[in-house]
Amino acid sequence: MSRLGALPAKVDLLVVGGGITGAGIFREAARAGVSVLLVEARDYASGTSSWSSKLVHGGLRYLKTGEWRLTAESVHERERLLREAPDLVRPLDFVMPLYRGIKPGKTTMRLGLWLYDRFSRGGARSRFLPATDASAVQPGLRAERLLGAVRYQDAYTDDCRLVWRLIDQGQRDGGRALNYVAAEQLLQARDRVCGAALRDAETGESREIEAGLVINAAGVWADTLPGQPAGAPRLRPLRGSHLLFPQARLPLPQAVGWLHPRDRRPVFAYPWQGATLLGTTDLDHREDLWSPRMQRAEADYLLEALDWLLPSAGLVLTDALSSYAGVRPVVDDGADKPSAASRESAQWASPGFIGVTGGKLTTFRVTARQALRAAAQQLPALRLAADSAPLFDRPAQESPGETPDLAQIRARVGEQVFHLDDLLLRRSRAGLVLPEAAEALIEPTLAACQTQLGWDAERCAAEAGRYRDYWRRQHDPRGLA
Ligand SMILES: Cc1cc2nc3c(=O)[nH]c(=O)nc-3n(C[C@H](O)[C@H](O)[C@H](O)COP(=O)(O)OP(=O)(O)OC[C@H]3O[C@@H](n4cnc5c(N)ncnc54)[C@H](O)[C@@H]3O)c2cc1C
Incomplete structure (x- = not known):
């Protein structure tokens, strides 16, 4: 049936x-x-x-706009997910360098993080690092006027x-x-x-x-x-875009967050699934909602931020493995700037x-x-479980930080997969974090689909074509307009 x-x-x-x-x-x-x-x-x-920054976070920046309730609620949920889905939501150390004469200053940051720590009820997790320690934990930091850095903890996942x-x-x-x-x-x-x-x-x-x-x-x-x-x-659809680089080209021991030198918006980079994720932008999106795409100006904006913070990294767009864009469903509250x-x-x-x-x-x-x-x-028959009821009834084998491989993909072929892109872009993120759109995994993945899903040769060829076309249109950093 x-x-x-x-x-x-x-x-x-x-x-x-x-x-x-x-x-x-x-x-x-x-x-x-x-x-x-x-x-x-x-x-x-x-x-x-699937196109978020993958941060399970309190949103430190919301403290600045006075959205304390949102921050407190987000920190509470972060803590809960860390406890209840430790396989899927992992702690992420952040370093945020501070520079003399550039806001936010040391006092503002320490006050903000003091509050952030209080919301998590887990005691103090953040601390201030003097300039020499900051350069030691994050090699390559712009040295000019470096005051030090604050170190704090958030979390990440695979959305x-x-x-x-x-x-x-x-x-x-x-x-x-x-x-x-x-x-x-x-x-x-x-x-x-x-x-x-x-x-x-x-x-x-x-x-x-x-x-x-x-x-x-x-x-x-x-x-x-x-x-x-x-x-x-x-709604006010707001696009945010990211670039992924090979970790060898942008090795980061932890996440690093800073304000863009052009407009003081927060940007960040962190190690994710064997690659380094750099994001994000925040722009009114007026194009098609179903297939948002990073634009060249957004890539330049992110590279400019990176070049400012880590001048010796010397990254260019052709170093990127992939790009992706998503559209935030934000209610239009009349704010003049998207980030507000x-x-x-x-x-x-x-x-x-x-x-x-x-x-x-x-x-x-x-x-x-x-x-x-x-x-x-x-719907009176609907009886919501207690707020304390755990989200998941069993632990799972997830690995949001590890490089995807064929064994992982094979194990996920049965997860309501209809297309090759379901497997290579969502059940696993191989197409984003492996070289050349994970080209080396396409044939063995199709072989697994033949065995487990009964795809014939014609179907496999059509799926490979669909995936490669889609990747070129949506994720190829070399084709950004
Ligand atoms: C760039 C970016 C970075 C972000 N980073 C973070 C972050 O780090 N941390 C964080 O907490 N949040 C982050 N967010 C916010 C978060 O990603 C979004 O708030 C969230 O994913 C929205 O989820 P949703 O289910 O409401 O929408 P969606 O994920 O878009 O789900 C809606 C679904 O409805 C489906 N649909 C539409 N019409 C129909 C229909 N007629 N019939 C059936 N299905 C339909 C669509 O196909 C879609 O899959 C980020 C967002 C963006 C864009």
């Missing part, structure tokens, strides 16, 4: 969108005593949630793996999740949302499903979901419907539980 054909006529809850927000809602709903279906138009996490773990856990708890299935149109009867028309992008099959409640968790697409009631906030726009989530409701967008990867659990608390008012 087809995937859509196997669905029941009605579910209690339909979640639209398989990014971190939808996956978090799905995971919590699946253990809340209701039947839940999640549909994702493309692959899980393929929207914004795609986090989404997948939530989807997987939700399915283990009885929820159903379908990737490559879009909600084409919400259905309404008697002024109430009562379901959706679904379409399977793989087979072209369509059908309608009834739902007691629909949650729109479509991220940056949340204000365009066809057939939804009025009330969605106006708040990263808080927004929620709206009408009969049979809840919408939720915005927020951060780090705070997905809070956003999900807020949405489900609102859902419970319309």
Whole structure:
């Protein structure tokens, strides 16, 4: 029977969108005593949630804009994820060099970090390093006017793996999740949302499903979901882009964060999956939402920042392994600069419907539980688990910091994979962090798909073509316009 054909006529809850927000809602709903279906138009996490900076962080910079509640909440969630998913969310030491005559000064930074430490309730983790120690922990730092550095701790993850773990856990708890299935149109009867028309992008099959409640968790697409009631906030899509370099060209012992010399925006670089990640930009995105791409000016901006901090690194764009861009679902609060726009989530409701967008990867659990608390008012059978209930019921073998290899990819072929790019860009990040788009792994990966998924030679050739074309369009740093 087809995937859509196997669905029941009605579910209690339909979640639209398989990014971190939808996956978090799905995971919590699946253990809340209701039947839940999640549909994702493309692959899980393929929207914004695979293209973040991968930091599970308190957001030190939000202290500057007075968003204390957001920082405290984010630090709390970071600590919880470090405890509950230690395989997937790992501590990350940050060094932030300080320079004489350049803000922020030593006093401001130490005060900010004192607060940051207090929010984590784990005691003091940050400390000040004098200039000689700073240059020792981060060799190559710009020496002119170097005052020292502050050292503190945040965390990092693999955003795609986090989404997948939530989807997987939700399915283990009885929820159903379908990737490559879009909600084409919400259905309404008697002024109430009562379901959706679904379409399977793989087979072209369509059908309608009834739902007691629909949650729109479509991220940056949340204000365009066809057939939804009025009330969605106006979104301000903000693009952020990153470059990945071979670690040998940019070896960093830990993360380094600093302010861009041109506009004083925070930028950072850190070791990730055998490469070094450099990011990020923050610009109004007016192009197509489905295929955001880094632009040449953004790459130049990041390289300029790196050249200022680590002048001897001498990196140029052709050193990069890959580039990627994502679009932040930020609510338009009228801020003049993109970086000043708040990263808080927004929620709206009408009969049979809840919408939720915005927020951060780090705070997905809070956003999900807020949405489900609102859902419970319309769906009394929904009983949210206690806030203290652990997210995952078993440890998993994840390795967000390690270089991907064939064994890892082979072990993930069964994770609802439809295309080669699902495997090489999301279930594993090989296509971003290995040379030449992981070309050396394409044939052996296809061989694993032949054995485990039954792909024939024609399908393998088509998948290889699709992946290479997509990579060239979206991730090739040499082709930036
Ligand atoms: C450059 C950048 C860096 C960031 N860095 C960090 C960071 O380091 N730490 C942090 O905490 N946060 C970070 N964020 C923020 C974080 O990534 C986002 O807030 C989060 O990923 C948004 O998740 P989402 O689920 O709301 O949206 P998405 O991940 O976009 O998910 C929405 C999904 O809905 C699907 N969809 C759309 N329409 C339909 C439909 N009709 N039917 C079915 N499915 C549909 C889309 O395909 C998409 O997959 C960053 C964001 C960006 C862009």
